[in-house]
Amino acid sequence: MEAAAVVLKEHISKTASLTEEELSYLASHFKPLSFKKGQVVIREGDKVEHEYFVLSGCLKAFYINDEVKMHILQFAMPTWWTSDYNALYTQTKATINVDCITDATLLSLSNADREKLCREIHQVEHFFRWRTNRGYVAAQKRLLSLMNNDARTRYEELLQLYPELYSLVPKHLIAAYLGVSRETLSRLYHTR
Amino acid sequence: MEAAAVVLKEHISKTASLTEEELSYLASHFKPLSFKKGQVVIREGDKVEHEYFVLSGCLKAFYINDEVKMHILQFAMPTWWTSDYNALYTQTKATINVDCITDATLLSLSNADREKLCREIHQVEHFFRWRTNRGYVAAQKRLLSLMNNDARTRYEELLQLYPELYSLVPKHLIAAYLGVSRETLSRLYHTR
């Protein structure tokens, strides 16, 4: 618990300057949760009230097309944030799912508390602005990559960016992130 | 000039509550610019110092792959913002281009001024957080659409979301936004 708060505080202090007091106040709004491998954090159709800061483990945020094809929007590793941000920001039902690829521990923050903290502490608003800025830029890069590059190039890019995924995440999930079929991904690295 | 400031102020007031004084102070940091059809606003390799608020006209932010294939990251219509945000935020050289599809008038804001204003006025930081939030969610939706849907579905989605693009923007640019070839797009709506 204490360790959890420390990780969170360090993470936030990298982009915002908060006093120790403010950091503790901020941290007091987060609720620790643990999940087992395979457990669902957000289910399509749910009301979405929280976002999650990952302390340990690995999650995926994904969309299921006609009950069959899964596409992964984002993996979430330690110190990453995840949720269905569309649903969270617009107060609508979840259209994506979030679940745990491995056992995981998270800190949850409610939408209402985030907004409250942003109002109360200017530097907290600053932090969340920068966090989203980074996410936005990453999403734009991925869009370009999806349009410009073929599956093999995308695969190599991904491994270069997040080598840890290679061993951590089953290949069919990596395929679902890259936007190719399991079979194609398998061929990509067996037939060079 | 005055009219420009009014549009900007109204735009910002929709998500942040600023006094008239603050709004004027904010507006004083924007510089009006006009461009002719075809003029370049940001060229690949440039240092990027500004972002742009569109008053009139239509721009595109695009990436050119091996000097040949163009992919459009974003169209920018009145009241939209555009820049190479990756370059702007990380202070690196532009990797994308921005130019004018039609004659256009813009308001430019420097990165330094944005950061200064965000520091000075909490509500300005609030505004920019929400602006990026919206952009982030839109980018995520487009990612999913690119992975889930075929070209025809994406085309119909785009027209539904921004019907004005149909008549305003040449078809080969719409193709470059959708991530299909000109020829394929042409076939999409002639062979139903």
Added chain:
DNA sequence: CCGGTTGTGTGACCTGGATCACTTTCTTAA
């Protein structure tokens, strides 16, 4: 009003990657 650039339509052909159908490992829980 005319010649050139910029857009658009269409046919013929090619190919990356999807799909289907099986087989072969890995994992994991009892």
Added chain:
DNA sequence: TTAAGAAAGTGATCCAGGTCACACAACCGG
């Protein structure tokens, strides 16, 4: 330890969309 599900590999086939090659607009600027 072993059986059953989950993950991964592989061949055969198919198709959406790319590429190439031309033919026509339509829209300027001089």
